[in-house]
Amino acid sequence: MPIVIFVACLGIGILVCARLLPGLAEGSVGGLAFFVVCGLASAGLAVFGLHVYLIVEALEHEATGGHFAREVVADGLSAMLWEGGLLFGLAGAVFLLAPGDEPEREAVEIP
Numbered sequence: 001m002p003i004v005i006f007v008a009c010l011g012i013g014i015l016v017c018a019r020l021l022p023g024l025a026e027g028s029v030g031g032l033a034f035f036v037v038c039g040l041a042s043a044g045l046a047v048f049g050l051h052v053y054l055i056v057e058a059l060e061h062e063a064t065g066g067h068f069a070r071e072v073v074a075d076g077l078s079a080m081l082w083e084g085g086l087l088f089g090l091a092g093a094v095f096l097l098a099p100g101d102e103p104e105r106e107a108v109e110i111p
Contacts, residue, residue: 002054005046005050006049007046008049009050010045010046011042013038013042013044013046021095022100024099024100029098029099030099033095033098034098037091040091040094043087044084044087047087052080055072058076059072
């Protein structure tokens with residue numbers, strides 16, 4: 001089941017990123033940056049989905065085990081934000097460093 005959740009979140013992330021990301025420059029560098037940003041952001045979303053699943057599974061087992069549910073949720077959220085946030089941060093850094101899709105300005109000659 002975790003693999004299905006991971007692949008589903010990854011696919012949804014790719015579709016959303018491909019639709020909502022502003023354009024990057026044409027060419028090999030812009031295309032590569034677009035795929036890297038889509039891949040990292042989708043992997044971050046997939047990690048978030050996987051951690052939500054793992055938290056819910058742990059809470060179901062905690063109901064019978066007797067441990068504190070607060071610790072399970074806190075540890076799961078900490079791991080989720082650390083791992084997924086790192087991927088989203090890398091995606092944001094690549095997006096900000098990638099060449100933008102700006103129209104070229106013509107040089108103005110000074111007489």
